[in-house]
Amino acid sequence: MNTMENDLVGQLKKFIPAEQITANPTVLEQHSKDESYHTPHLPDVVVFPKSAEEVSRIMKFANEKNIPVTPFGMGTSLEGHVIPYQGGISLDFQLMNEVLEVRPTDFLVRVQPGVTRSQLNKALKKHGLFFTVDPGADATLGGMAATNASGTTSVRYGIMRDQVRDLEVVLADGRIIHTGNMTAKSSSGYHISSLFVGSEGTLGVFTELTLRVYGLPEVITAARAVFSSVEDAVTTVVSTLSAGIPIARMELVDARSIKQVNAYNNTTYPEKPTLFIEFHGSEGGLSYDIEFTQNIALENGCQEFLFETDSKARSQLWDVRHSLAYAFVHKSPGKKMMVTDVCVPISELVGAIVDARNHIDGSELDAGIVGHVGDGNYHVILMIDLNDPEEVSKAKEFNAHLVEYALSRGGSCTGEHGVGVGKAHYQRREHGEALDIMMAIKDVLDPKGILNPGKIFMD
Numbered sequence: 328m329n330t331m332e333n334d335l336v337g338q339l340k341k342f343i344p345a346e347q348i349t350a351n352p353t354v355l356e357q358h359s360k361d362e363s364y365h366t367p368h369l370p371d372v373v374v375f376p377k378s379a380e381e382v383s384r385i386m387k388f389a390n391e392k393n394i395p396v397t398p399f400g401m402g403t404s405l406e407g408h409v410i411p412y413q414g415g416i417s418l419d420f421q422l423m424n425e426v427l428e429v430r431p432t433d434f435l436v437r438v439q440p441g442v443t444r445s446q447l448n449k450a451l452k453k454h455g456l457f458f459t460v461d462p463g464a465d466a467t468l469g470g471m472a473a474t475n476a477s478g479t480t481s482v483r484y485g486i487m488r489d490q491v492r493d494l495e496v497v498l499a500d501g502r503i504i505h506t507g508n509m510t511a512k513s514s515s516g517y518h519i520s521s522l523f524v525g526s527e528g529t530l531g532v533f534t535e536l537t538l539r540v541y542g543l544p545e546v547i548t549a550a551r552a553v554f555s556s557v558e559d560a561v562t563t564v565v566s567t568l569s570a571g572i573p574i575a576r577m578e579l580v581d582a583r584s585i586k587q588v589n590a591y592n593n594t595t596y597p598e599k600p601t602l603f604i605e606f607h608g609s610e611g612g613l614s615y616d617i618e619f620t621q622n623i624a625l626e627n628g629c630q631e632f633l634f635e636t637d638s639k640a641r642s643q644l645w646d647v648r649h650s651l652a653y654a655f656v657h658k659s660p661g662k663k664m665m666v667t668d669v670c671v672p673i674s675e676l677v678g679a680i681v682d683a684r685n686h687i688d689g690s691e692l693d694a695g696i697v698g699h700v701g702d703g704n705y706h707v708i709l710m711i712d713l714n715d716p717e718e719v720s721k722a723k724e725f726n727a728h729l730v731e732y733a734l735s736r737g738g739s740c741t742g743e744h745g746v747g748v749g750k751a752h753y754q755r756r757e758h759g760e761a762l763d764i765m766m767a768i769k770d771v772l773d774p775k776g777i778l779n780p781g782k783i784f785m786d
Contacts, residue, residue, distance in 0.1 A: 335372050335394070335416075342384045347375045347422070358399055358409070358417040362464075364663040364713065365407035365748055370397065370417035377422050379495060379503055379534035386532065387501035389416060389777055397779050398528040400470030401443065405666050406747030408474060408527050412781045418532065420469055426450045427535070435492060435509055436540050440469025440533045456540045459484035462743065463649045469533045474745035475525030479648065482568075482701030483575040483607065484541065486743070488524045495535035496523055499773040509537060522768070527745055528779035530772045544607035547575075548617060549641040552602040552624045553631040557581055557684055557696070560600040561677045563627045564700045568673060570623065572616050576605035577701035578648050581684070584695030584708070588647050591654035596647070597631065602700075603648055605641075651697055652708060659710035667726050669733035670704040670742030679732060683707055686728055690721055704742030746783045754783065 339348050349355075350372050360367035376382045389396045395415030402409055411417050424441035431454045438447060443465045447458050460471060462478035470476075472494070477486035484490075493507035506520040507513070523530055554560040557579075564577055579602055580588070586598045604620065606613050621632050635641045656664055671679045680696060687694045687707065698705025707729065711722045730740045730753055740746075740753040754762050766784055769776075 338388070338392075339372065339374060339385070339416075342388070343374060343376070343381060347377065347381075349373050349375075355417075357402070358411070358419065361402045361404040361407060361409050362664070363405045363407050363747075363749065364665045364711065365410060368410050368412045369414065370411040371414045373399075373417045373419055375419050375422045379497060382418070382497045382532055382534050383501045383503055385416065385418065386497050386499060390500050390775060393775055393777060395777050395780050396532070398440075398469070398473065398532050400441065400467035400473075401465065403464040403466045404470065404474060404747065405668070405744045406741070406749035408470075408745060408747040408779070408782060410748070412748070415777075420467060423534065424467075429454055429456070430509075431456060433509060434540050434542070435537055437535060437537050438468055439535060440467060440472075442468050444468065444471070451540055452543070455543050457543050458490070458538065458540050460487050460490060463652070468536055468538070472524050472533060472536055473527050475743070477699065477702070477704070477743040479576045479578055479605075479645075479699055481699060481704075481743075482577055483573060488521055490539045491520050491524050491536060492539060493537035494520055494523055494533055496531035497534055498531045499775065499778050503534070504531075507537070525745065527747065527782050529769060529783055530778065532778070544575075545609050546607075546613050547636075547638075547641065548606045548613055549635040549644050550602075550604045550606075550617065550620070551596075551631075551633045551635070551644060552604065552621075552629050553597050554600045554602070554624075554627070554629055556628070557600045557680055558677060559628040560602050561680050561700060563602060563624045563629065565673055565676060566623045566627065567620055568701065570619060572620055573606075573608070574604060574616075574620070574701055575607040576603070577699075578603040579680070579696070579698050579700040579705065580648060580651065581696040583693075584651055584697055585647075587654045587658060587695060588651060590658055592647070592650065594647070599630070603644060605645075648697070651695070655695065655708050655710050661712065662710040663713050665709045665711055665722050665726065666744070667707040667709070667729050668704070668741050668744040669729050669738060670702070671733050671736055671738035673703050675736040675738065676700060676703055676705075679736070679738075680705055682732055683729060686725060690725055692718075692721055692725060694725075699742075702742070703738070748782060751781075751783055751785050754785070 355369045359369045395413040397411040399419045420441035423439040427437040462476045694709040
């Protein structure tokens with residue numbers, strides 16, 4: 328432990344129990360990175376608060392001493408959000424992981440920020456409820472709100488911002504505020520909950536969330552539709568949405584990605600572009616929706632349309648999608664994963680994905696395309712050797728091409744992963760003068776710039 332770390336630990340021990348503070352090298356290393364390819368950087372100390380009051384004391388101290396504070400959930404982010412590039416305090420919320428209250432008749436739940444998605448759904452199941460936002464990783468709800476996460480079910484239920492009714496937030500100066508209430512609607516004042524959701528820890532630290540939950544569907548049916556081309560698969564997505572069919576999930580996995588999944592899971596899925604689809608609803612309603620969707624798929628050249636109603640079989644089907652990133656990682660030793668993340672209007676989706684595939688094929692990069700295509704969000708998974716400058720350069724050029732393509736067609740540089748450091752230099756291009764308003768808000772709430780510095784805005 329160096330002198331600075333020792334001094335910081337000593338000062339924090341004056342108002343935080345010693346067992347909740349550490350400068351252990353292994354723990355510091357764990358908090359120096361996320362799952363992205365971005366360069367790690369060690370914090371000076373890691374603190375594990377147990378209450379909003381403790382977070383408030385930490386923030387008052389950090390604000391007074393000009394010490395950077397970076398919130399940390401599970402470290403599953405993909406754009407460097409939790410990397411403390413200016414050192415300081417990494418604020419880990421694993422000890423604030425209680426489901427505080429379930430209100431079944433209000434379809435609401437109050438949770439601490441360290442509660443994970445799977446932990447919440449386990450607690451909700453006995454009430455016949457579930458939380459819809461499913462980004463794949465078992466992220467914390469605080470982290471999901473910080474990045475405005477979405478995922479496989481957003482086409483039906485919406486993204487994280489749509490589920491947040493209230494946030495308890497500790498500001499940079501230690502003040503504790505609530506941003507909303509428990510009502511379904513309000514016309515009172517500015518809607519600042521939406522301001523904080525997606526702020527990536529740059530405006531305040533979440534210590535409690537009140538979230539909307541839903542009743543478990545009476546019937547859930549999954550389907551797998553196989554196509555000869557990406558164009559046919561994506562055209563089916565657009566046609567299904569245009570028909571108004573209430574799809575719960577609609578995911579694209581291209582042929583290269585299916586090949587990777589087969590190698591990783593020892594499965595034998597046809598190595599062709601495939602849509603994974605899920606329907607939620609009643610017995611009578613679903614039969615019509617499924618038949619309608621199947622007919623649309625067949626009209627667009629679907630070669631195989633298979634159903635799964637058994638819960639175990641459905642789970643195995645979705646494991647294909649959720650294990651995809653790990654399939655690439657585990658079958659690419661010595662390489663690091665880069666996952667692109669752009670979103671386009673549905674009308675631009677076919678052209679965007681075809682362009683991405685053509686660009687991959689012409690760049691000599693090995694990559695798969697996947698996405699929550701039901702809401703226009705798609706990803707390209709690339710495995711790159713960080714020690715090969717040419718390969719890194721090609722990957723970054725490809726990422727830049729995808730972003731420019733999306734922005735030129737009214738899209739966004741990030742559909743769900745957030746800005747972090749990886750997308751910071753696209754903010755002016757996407758938001759124009761509105762970025763100045765964001766920066767002004769940041770200056771008001773965090774005038775000393777101690778909250779997750781270096782994220783969202785270019786220094």
